[in-house]
Amino acid sequence: MFTGLIEEIGKLRYSGKQGESMVLVIEASKVLEGVRLGDSISVNGVCLTVTAYDRTSFTVDVTPQTYRHSNLKDVRSGGALNLERAMLAGGRFGGHIVQGHSDATGTIIARSDEGNSVWYTIRPDDAAVVRHIIPQGSITLDGISLTIAESDGQTFSVAIIPLTLKETALQFKKPGDTVNIETDILGKYVEHLLKQRPASGADSGGGSRRRGGLTTNYLTEHGFL
Numbered sequence: 047m048f049t050g051l052i053e054e055i056g057k058l059r060y061s062g063k064q065g066e067s068m069v070l071v072i073e074a075s076k077v078l079e080g081v082r083l084g085d086s087i088s089v090n091g092v093c094l095t096v097t098a099y100d101r102t103s104f105t106v107d108v109t110p111q112t113y114r115h116s117n118l119k120d121v122r123s124g125g126a127l128n129l130e131r132a133m134l135a136g137g138r139f140g141g142h143i144v145q146g147h148s149d150a151t152g153t154i155i156a157r158s159d160e161g162n163s164v165w166y167t168i169r170p171d172d173a174a175v176v177r178h179i180i181p182q183g184s185i186t187l188d189g190i191s192l193t194i195a196e197s198d199g200q201t202f203s204v205a206i207i208p209l210t211l212k213e214t215a216l217q218f219k220k221p222g223d224t225v226n227i228e229t230d231i232l233g234k235y236v237e238h239l240l241k242q243r244p245a246s247g248a249d250s251g252g253g254s255r256r257r258g259g260l261t262t263n264y265l266t267e268h269g270f271l
Contacts, residue, residue, distance in 0.1 A: 047133050048088045048144040050184075050191020052214045053077055056089070056127045059103055066110035068118065070094075073103045077129045086146070088130040090215070091189030091226040092116050093146025116148040117188075117224040126215035128189040142184040142191050148226040150175045152187075154219055155201065163205040165195070166219070170227055176200065178229035178237075186228040190214050 053076045060071035070089070077087055078099060085096045087104065094106035113119050121127065150172035158165045168187070170176055179185060179202045183194050192204045211217045219225065262271065 048093070048130050048146050048189070049133050050142060050144045050186050050189060051130065052128045052190055053130050055213070055215050056129045058121050058123055058125045058127060061121070061123060063119075066113040068108035068113060069105065070108060070118070071103050071105050072127060072129070074129055075102070077131050078102075078104060081131075086132040088128070088132075088144070088146045088189045090116065090118060090121070090127050091144070091146060091186050091228055092118060092148055093132075112148070115150065116226050117151050120224055126218055128215050130189055142186075143231050144186050144189070144191060144228060145231055146189075147228060149178075149229055150227050151224045152227045154221050154223050154225065157219075157221055160205070162208055164211055165203055165205050166216070167201055167203045168225060168227070169201045171224075173200070175227060175229055176202075178234060180230075184230045187225045188214070188216060188219075189226070190216060 054074060056072045056074040056077070058070060059073050060069075062069040072089065078101070081096060081099050081104060083096060083098070086093050087096060087106070088094075089106065092112055094108065094112075096104050097107055098105040108118055150170050152168040152170045154166055155169050156165070156167040166187075170179075176197070176199060179194055179197050181194050181196055185192055185194050185202070185204070187204065190210065192206070195203045195205045197203070206216060
């Protein structure tokens, strides 16, 4: 699990591609402190496993599934990448619950300044994720924990403070570039569980049964209370 607080900006040293499989070698320093084989590191918001490392870089494999659902395939040699190590038990939880599982990519359609903030407007490449995008809710863009400022049902916007822009690779992004989107895990779990609810009764004509409502017992049974 991650928090969406980027620890450093890494640089892609090497990208080897075979079909939809990739091997990436990423230059880093902070995230290499205490690193071990098998550790998880979030790369642009994608949870990847360290398969090799040295004093200045680490290596990860990208599966076809990750290739298809993230922008890692678009990063060129020398490109900037947001890096975060998995959260330690007992560590400070400064962002929100981030799994490192990209739901979809999105395309930046606008970037503008307002006071001390920079606004980015994004159109998800998969319209299905929009139902999980709630104004004032949490979202992860390229691994960065952010607050959704507004949404019109097709696009959404976030406002970036100067520190976040300076400390992340988002500073290099412009309209036309892509970002990895991970929506809030809580909303996805609630939606999934509601869809799995057993039917609560049948209509008088013996037709299809209706699902029951959300109850305290149901939430308790599934670990929400």
